Amino acid sequence: MGKWVAIAVGFCRYLTGKIPVINKIEHLGIAVSSIEDGNQLFADLLGTQPYKEERVESEHVITSFFQLGESKIELLEAVDGQGAIGKFMEKRGAGIHHIALDVTDIEFELDRLQNLGFVLLHQTPKPGADGKKIAFLHPKSTAGVLIELCEDMEK
Ligand code: CMX
Numbered sequence: 456m457g458k459w460v461a462i463a464v465g466f467c468r469y470l471t472g473k474i475p476v477i478n479k480i481e482h483l484g485i486a487v488s489s490i491e492d493g494n495q496l497f498a499d500l501l502g503t504q505p506y507k508e509e510r511v512e513s514e515h516v517i518t519s520f521f522q523l524g525e526s527k528i529e530l531l532e533a534v535d536g537q538g539a540i541g542k543f544m545e546k547r548g549a550g551i552h553h554i555a556l557d558v559t560d561i562e563f564e565l566d567r568l569q570n571l572g573f574v575l576l577h578q579t580p581k582p583g584a585d586g587k588k589i590a591f592l593h594p595k596s597t598a599g600v601l602i603e604l605c606e607d608m609e610k
Contacts, residue, residue: 475567481557481587481605482520482527486540487549490517490532497521497528505530511584516540518584529555529584553591555603561588564604568592580606 487493490508498504498521505519514531515538521528531552533541543552558564561580569575574593583589587605594601 475564476559477564478557478559480526481555482529483551484529484531484553484555484603485550486543486547486552487530487532488544490519490530493530493532494519497530501528507585509584510534513581514538514540514583516584520585527585553601553603555589555605558604558606561590561604561606565590568604573597580604582608 485493494505494508501521501523503521505521508517508519510517515534516531517534518532519530521530531540533544535541536545540552565575565578565580574596575590576593577590580588580590583603583605586607586609588608589603589605592602592604
């Protein structure tokens with residue numbers, strides 16, 4: 456089954472001229488109990504200040520971002536218990552929450568990964584923090600690691 460799906464996907468790619476492009480780890484998402492304390496901790500650790508702080512209402516979080524070479528670290532504080540971060544903090548406490556991969560064409564990657572058997576948490580991308588279109592894969596289909604795909608909306 457997997458082999459035939461891969462062949463079919465390869466054939467579609469040949470027809471459409473599209474190839475999967477996953478560019479880099481865009482950021483690591485780290486859940487913290489307080490964005491203020493997290494900012495202080497990571498500013499000390501990295502020797503640099505966060506370049507932005509942003510509230511994302513749809514995700515029930517306040518986020519901050521540190522640039523780290525080509526990648527970033529995103530800190531996430533839950534503003535209430537309703538979102539994914541609130542639930543994660545309640546269950547596991549602070550720690551690495553997700554790995555975000557920068558992709559060139561998020562719709563294409565979602566299609567490709569679903570065809571390969573990965574479980575999508577979002578069929579279509581939605582607006583996320585830091586000017587990105589985002590969508591997640593279920594950690595049960597990615598070795599227990601929550602994966603976010605993101606595409607720069609400002610490119
Ligand atoms: N990494 C790895 N596993 C995770 C996880 C994470 N971040 N969050 C939850 N899980 C695991 C749980 O441990 C649990 O495993 P078990 O069944 O073995 O106990 C399973 O997934 C189900 O977890 P849950 O606590 O019952 O939580 P839900 O099913 O309600 O939701 C998830 C889990 C991943 C589907 C949900 O968090 C989600 O949809 N996430 C995507 C959106 C998101 O994370 N937004 C926050 C970031 C926003 C941003 O970056 O701006």
